Amino acid sequence: MRIDIVTIFPEIAEGPLGASIIGRAxxxxxxxxxxxxLRDFTTDRHRQVDDLPYGGGPGMVMKPEPxxxxxxxxxxxxxxxxxxxxxxxxxxQSMAAELSREEHLIFLCGHxxxxxxxxxxxLVEEEISIGDYVLTNGxxxxxxxxxxxxxxxxxxxxxxxxxxxxxxxxDGKRLEAPHYTxxxxxxxMAVPEVLLSGNHGAIERWRESEGLERTRKNRPDLLGEG
Ligand code: ADE
Numbered sequence: 682m683r684i685d686i687v688t689i690f691p692e693i694a695e696g697p698l699g700a701s702i703i704g705r706a707x708x709x710x711x712x713x714x715x716x717x718x719l720r721d722f723t724t725d726r727h728r729q730v731d732d733l734p735y736g737g738g739p740g741m742v743m744k745p746e747p748x749x750x751x752x753x754x755x756x757x758x759x760x761x762x763x764x765x766x767x768x769x770x771x772x773x774q775s776m777a778a779e780l781s782r783e784e785h786l787i788f789l790c791g792h793x794x795x796x797x798x799x800x801x802x803x804l805v806e807e808e809i810s811i812g813d814y815v816l817t818n819g820x821x822x823x824x825x826x827x828x829x830x831x832x833x834x835x836x837x838x839x840x841x842x843x844x845x846x847x848x849x850x851x852d853g854k855r856l857e858a859p860h861y862t863x864x865x866x867x868x869x870m871a872v873p874e875v876l877l878s879g880n881h882g883a884i885e886r887w888r889e890s891e892g893l894e895r896t897r898k899n900r901p902d903l904l905g906e907g
Contacts, residue, residue, distance in 0.1 A: 749804065
């Protein structure tokens with residue numbers, strides 16, 4: 682897979698995507714990730730990427746030309762162009778799974794008040810939001826989406842099962858059960874007996890009921906009990 686992140690702050694994405702599992706996935710050749718400086722696609726002396734909003738209002742709007750030039754330069758036949766914006770569709774595990782089957786993803790990252798809407802109309806196939814809050818910049822949001830997508834690529838996770846049994850995979854309606862490791866007792870707190878029992882049926886039932894309990898407590902919306 683090839684991924685391009687177009688941003689005025691490439692360093693925001695380079696850090697998180699160069700470390701740990703994603704960094705190793707890049708080194709192993711499972712994915713090629715490039716953080717591209719939008720200012721490299723400006724043509725004026727000041728490398729200006731923003732301007733005042735038509736109709737007035739606070740803040741600046743990102744100009745269309747650098748985005749059009751960047752996409753023209755990066756686009757391949759199978760490329761999917763995505764804009765990171767709080768106005769986008771909520772990002773979900775199911776979306777990560779769909780994106781992991783694409784050949785080439787191009788992420789456009791906004792800054793300031795927003796991006797000239799002609800970019801969305803002419804270039805963008807999908808607008809994605811990582812949650813109902815506003816970041817200073819879409820680059821961190823793109824890094825979040827790229828992390829969630831790349832870990833699903835074949836060969837990236839050591840233990841393939843860990844992507845299958847986790848929260849939000851499958852029907853996406855249950856959180857995972859709690860996990861424990863050694864020691865069996867710590868500071869007076871014991872690991873639940875059933876996990877030490879070796880009884881796989883009982884362990885499976887315990888995990889289901891604990892997962893459900895956690896979902897009720899933290900995410901009742903997933904159960905339609907919001
Ligand atoms: N840019 C600013 N806030 C964002 C969000 N919540 N999701 C995606 N892009 C953003």
